[in-house]
Amino acid sequence: MPDITPTELHQRQQAGETPTIIDVRETWEHEEGRIAGAQNIPLNSLPEKLDDLDELKDQEIIVHCKGGSRSASAKAYLTQQGFTNVRNLEGGFQAYTAAGI
Template sequence: MDIKVEELKERLDKGEALNFYDVREEHEYEEDNLGATLIPLAELPDHLDELEPLKDEEIIIHCRSGARSGKAQAFLESRGFTNVRNVIGGILAYRELEEEA
């Protein structure tokens, strides 16, 4: 199940504790980030042990536009994760939403 940037922004603004991950590359993260934990998509398989305790909890994943996070979502679901949410439109849509506000 995906998550819209409006819902994500609302939850971040409330200071809600989220299992929130960014699957972009390090240089992209350094330029702009939303405070998510960085795990580049190519490194995701190496982090399964640390993510294992979250298997049945909500995990929110984002990237630049939603494509890489969609791949990360599919990968985690194939490994038995039950509640992985892809941010539709990624950080681009999130920043666009902020500009409109």
């Protein structure tokens, strides 16, 4: 599945869409700033949260972190676990906020 740009995500949110967004940063990072509607599941907690996400296996999930590397790992992990529609937010939270969103 191709990654998603901050602009595309913002446009979809402005259009009223509510995609599933998972912030894989640490809790303290999420508390300092977040994308509206994102749920925080730190990368190292993903394995223990898989059962909670099972109903989303065939739905779009957008993962993000600070700059894109942790979320790339999360995308790869979720894909290996059978999730079929995982997209990484290009440039992460930094790019999303730098775009003035």
